[in-house]
């Protein structure tokens with residue numbers, strides 16, 4: 153009995169001691185895990201090919217932008233997009249989710265919904281409204297079509313929503329997808345995406361995130377920085393001889409006439425757009441400088457990298473994509489824009505040194521996809537190339553099918569060379585009119601395949617249903633498996649011959665296919681927690697997010713299928 157009482161007192165005593173220990177711990181809340189970066193800056197350079205790092209390297213040195221990341225950081229030299237199509241929305245989704253369209257659902261910038269029979273834009277959300285301008289459509293945007301978590305979502309979850317996340321880009325999808333699903337209920341902790349509205353010249357957001365722009369962004373919008381960039385016009389940054397030596401000719405019939413209906417040659421007059429056309433800046437290097445100005449304001453006003461938990465700034469530079477599309481990888485315009493982007497990145501790094509502190513932040517720089525050379529430029533040099541487009545292919549197929557079977561519109565859409573069939577109509581024919589029309593899905597697929605293979609541009613037509621049983625190099629097979637989402641994908645994928653791109657005009661270039669020119673992207677790591685070095689090992693784009701997760705000691709995003717790039721992280 154005595155023993156029992158003693159034991160009871162002992163228990164109460166122990167409990168009191170424990171409670172006191174808890175109380176003491178509460179008075180002295182542990183700080184975040186040491187050596188974690190204060191800020192992660194994710195930089196996507198839209199359409200940046202890996203080879204630009206080396207083609208332009210001699211001209212990067214003075215600025216200390218790309219070369220600082222390359223010399224002092226870690227470069228994964230053989231990083232590839234591992235799904236189709238290689239376009240902006242899917243690229244940003246892959247970088248930030250570590251996943252692929254089959255899982256994260258972003259199967260393109262646009263896709264055809266074969267159930268609803270309508271096209272869907274990747275970040276379209278008709279339930280929300282524009283905040284920051286009067287352009288109604290520009291702000292009907294949110295991440296609701298993104299099915300898995302992002303690394304930024306995971307950072308917020310891990311920090312109990314104390315980490316701040318800001319996504320910035322000229323493109324809505326370049327800002328929205330990286331910023332994740334964004335819990336705005338916390339209110340006081342910044343967690344948002346802002347993008348550029350070319351109609352008003354303002355950076356905007358949507359009611360998904362907030363009902364009013366932060367004051368710092370309203371102030372920046374009121375300054376109309378675009379006009380001051382326009383006053384600088386666009387002249388060559390380096391002596392003319394340099395461009396003569398390293399680029400194609402300045403004037404070519406296959407370049408778009410972006411700023412002058414008569415020519416595609418320097419110098420470009422931009423002053424004529426002042427107060428008249430705020431969209432043009434996106435296709436000039438000043439688009440990058442405008443984004444930098446907003447980024448610096450965000451870092452400053454939102455005090456990014458100033459708290460114990462890690463913050464995340466997701467920047468996507470869209471201008472390189474617009475410039476690439478218009479003028480191509482070997483143009484004076486593209487070369488010039490990268491010389492200037494290097495200075496822009498150097499300015500960003502210097503700003504981070506001053507505000508967050510040297511060695512206190514981590515930078516990850518990559519691209520959402522790369523890009524092809526202009527077909528006519530390649531043909532000029534006897535390299536195979538060509539142009540095809542979804543709309544013509546769909547019309548051509550429907551005409552051929554109607555000619556053979558007497559039925560219209562059995563192809564409901566062709567999107568990123570992905571063919572969608574009208575399943576309901578085909579089933580109806582099979583059930584009710586099989587005595588007059590000898591057609592089912594397999595017969596239609598065979599007909600389409602036969603028809604397309606007679607075209608000069610087409611290499612293969614692959615049925616998603618038997619992608620794993622037909623002879624196909626494993627690289628393409630894996631990319632197709634990673635692409636396929638039963639609701640958002642079609643039935644047959646056209647694999648074009650090398651050099652053939654999706655194109656609606658006779659000028660400029662594009663991207664979207666599986667070839668190395670569209671899939672080989674840069675991947676640079678720099679700063680807190682990052683080793684110095686390079687690897688030539690094959691790395692998938694899906695490895696980026698789990699590596700950031702490992703660096704931050706947080707969960708990889710929910711749908712991540714990538715592997716940690718161990719060499720990058722300091723032990």
Ligand SMILES: [Zn+2]
Nearest residue numbers: 199240473477
């Ligand atoms: Zn593009």
